[in-house]
Amino acid sequence: QLHLQEPGPGLVKPSETLSLTCTVSGGSISSSSYYWGWIRQPPGKGLEWIGTIYYSGNTYYNPSLKSRVTMSVDTSKNQFSLNLSSVTAADTAVYYCARHQGYFDLWGRGTLVIVSS
Amino acid sequence: QSALTQPASVSGSPGQSITISCTGTSSDVGGYKYVSWYQQHPGKAPKLMIYDVSNRPSGISNRFSGSKSGNTASLTISGLQAEDEADYYCSSFTISSTYVFGTGTKVTVL
Numbered sequence: 131q132l133h134l135q136e137p138g139p140g141l142v143k144p145s146e147t148l149s150l151t152c153t154v155s156g157g158s159i160s161s162s163s164y165y166w167g168w169i170r171q172p173p174g175k176g177l178e179w180i181g182t183i184y185y186s187g188n189t190y191y192n193p194s195l196k197s198r199v200t201m202s203v204d205t206s207k208n209q210f211s212l213n214l215s216s217v218t219a220a221d222t223a224v225y226y227c228a229r230h231q232g233y234f235d236l237w238g239r240g241t242l243v244i245v246s247s
Numbered sequence: 248q249s250a251l252t253q254p255a256s257v258s259g260s261p262g263q264s265i266t267i268s269c270t271g272t273s274s275d276v277g278g279y280k281y282v283s284w285y286q287q288h289p290g291k292a293p294k295l296m297i298y299d300v301s302n303r304p305s306g307i308s309n310r311f312s313g314s315k316s317g318n319t320a321s322l323t324i325s326g327l328q329a330e331d332e333a334d335y336y337c338s339s340f341t342i343s344s345t346y347v348f349g350t351g352t353k354v355t356v357l
């Protein structure tokens with residue numbers, strides 16, 4: 131059974147870079163059938179797609195976040211990562227990693243990241 | 248990209264049927280079969296309920312069904328049950344090779 135887990139830093143200072151890593155267990159991140167994505171949800175608000183990466187390293191980003199987002203994949207560790215730079219309070223959210231293939235079928239439990247000094 | 252439009256809330260009595268709409272454009276909902284629906288209970292991760300407009304993943308009750316007409320997709324829950332009370336989100340692939348979620352709908356079982 132595939133499992134995704136995204137432990138996070140919890141607290142990030144304004145203007146710094148938020149870094150999260152999603153570990154995939156029970157299956158290979160290098161499967162050609164799947165893409166891997168990040169989605170966030172500010173407290174009390176809706177879901178927002180951040181970006182997607184393929185095991186080959188191809189990336190697709192939300193245009194509204196593109197200038198601040200970098201995603202990477204480490205197939206040797208079965209992990210993919212998110213970096214979001216120059217964060218503000220508006221970036222406070224639960225961040226989810228997920229597997230997808232046109233739809234998001236497996237999700238991590240999510241990690242709350244608070245941006246505060 | 249703009250979020251897909253959903254009603255903020257929908258309610259129904261146990262046993263009734265409700266329908267949640269998800270309106271986009273020809274560049275997302277209307278242009279692709281990649282429309283999906285998610286159920287989210289408080290404090291939990293979203294759960295896939297419908298994919299590719301009308302397909303149910305294994306283990307999802309047949310009380311949940313999806314459809315699409317033009318730029319609007321719909322999720323219907325029939326035989327409404329107390330456990331169906333949750334937030335529901337639609338999602339679509341877009342012409343820019345990105346994904347967009349709906350604004351979310353809170354379903355209340357009266």
